[in-house]
Amino acid sequence: MTSKSMDPDFLNAFKLPFDNDQSSSEKEIISGEKRKHIQPSSQNDPKLEGLKTFLLDWINATLKEEHIVVKSIEEDIFDGLVLHHLLERLGAMKLNVQEIALSVSSQKHKLKVVVETVSRCLHLEESQLKWSVEEIYKKDLLATLHLLVAMAKHFQPDMDIPPNVSVEVLIVEPTKKGIKTEKVFEFITDNRQNLDERSAQTDVFDELFKLAPDKVKAVKQAIVHFVNKHLGNLGLTVKDVDSQFADGVILLLLIGQLEGYFLNLSDFFLTPCSDTEMLHNANLAVDLLLSGGLLDSPVNPEDIVNRDVKTTLRVLYSLFSKYKSK
CATH class of the missing domain: 1.10.418.10 (Calponin-like domain)
Structure with missing residues (x-):
């Protein structure tokens, strides 16, 4: 340069x-x-x-x-x-x-x-x-x-x-x-080379699930508290991280609340009725996180829909780490 x-x-x-x-x-x-x-x-x-x-x-x-x-x-x-x-x-x-x-x-x-x-x-x-x-x-x-x-x-x-x-x-x-x-x-x-290198890196949740599985419950509780704090004014309550984010709806509403914008209801499925509609929501959520520079490692939207706990926590933690003091 x-x-x-x-x-x-x-x-x-x-x-x-x-x-x-x-x-x-x-x-x-x-x-x-x-x-x-x-x-x-x-x-x-x-x-x-x-x-x-x-x-x-x-x-x-x-x-x-x-x-x-x-x-x-x-x-x-x-x-x-x-x-x-x-x-x-x-x-x-x-x-x-x-x-x-x-x-x-x-x-x-x-x-x-x-x-x-x-x-x-x-x-x-x-x-x-x-x-x-x-x-x-x-x-x-x-x-x-x-x-x-x-x-x-x-x-x-x-x-x-x-x-x-x-x-x-x-x-x-x-x-x-x-x-x-x-x-x-x-x-x-x-730059797929960079993406591949980043995906090959071990992140905090790989370490957590491998070396300290006993602490996963505490992490889930902290994230649930964080999510409910920011979704309370919408009348929403999360109790189960493992399943309630699979359709992408709560995740999208959380992103909108934290990032300060309103998601047009025509852009996503508020009550998805199929895996395709759920995947559409998950894809949109990941796009928003990527465009906002919030994800440190690649995420497959299908893993969110398939209730992969590690992926779900990784996505939520990206929001938690930025807005935990908000």
């Missing part, structure tokens, strides 16, 4: 090799906007190309019945039309936006509605977003890929998205001393 500062007097001589509109770039930098660009060295990376092909195939397969064909991530996503149909198809929802938006203002309005709806579905705060309406509309490849990958992971969590896709990114940021540039590597999809 390298960084340097550039005096504003040399701004006119500063040209990004991958930006065809120098005057536009300069205006954005002068106005104080931090920008990120994929370095040319990463543009033709086979893994990046493979991810783009994978996403194109996924989009076209999803929208096949609507006779929509997408040929380019860079050129066919920016105006919100494809994202609109993709969101309605995957999320089973109806958006109040124009079907065809031709003017710049109507396209941006439509895109804004779609992107904000995606963010709500994913339960992401603005600070957690790796994309923006402006970036998507400007055909920013990095932002568009982040958005599509997030949608795929949320709506079809079992899909085998190509792992370990990263790109070298140039970050351009104005400072009081001039223009600061920094090169970093940014992952677009999960």
Whole structure:
């Protein structure tokens, strides 16, 4: 990783090799906007190309019945039309936006509605977003890929998205001393090597069940007390950690209470009637914990549904460790 500062007097001589509109770039930098660009060295990376092909195939397969064909991530996503149909198809929802938006203002309005709806579905705060309406509309490849990958992971969590896709990114940021540039590597999809290494590590609950099984009961009691303290205002009481979290409902309500947001009842099954509906709830809960940076090790949502006590305690402890003093 390298960084340097550039005096504003040399701004006119500063040209990004991958930006065809120098005057536009300069205006954005002068106005104080931090920008990120994929370095040319990463543009033709086979893994990046493979991810783009994978996403194109996924989009076209999803929208096949609507006779929509997408040929380019860079050129066919920016105006919100494809994202609109993709969101309605995957999320089973109806958006109040124009079907065809031709003017710049109507396209941006439509895109804004779609992107904000995606963010709500994913339960992401603005600070957690790796994309923006402006970036998507400007055909920013990095932002568009982040958005599509997030949608795929949320709506079809079992899909085998190509792992370990990263790109070298140039970050351009104005400072009081001039223009600061920094090169970093940014992952677009999960770094499976890191996940595998973390999953191979022995965590506190592996140790607890193996070396101190007599203390498991005390840990359960402490967590039950913690859960009931925060769910009391909802009229809910937990007595059995082993079974009451299997359908994901209480877990989702607990996350919402602790993280300070309301979960739309259309996003999960309040009274799940099947393993599929329970798994949907568990997947959503794990997604929320991961996006909030609360999980220190990978968790299989199916283990929650299958009442794996160690997994359930591991998930609850991730919340307990952050909010125990709240």
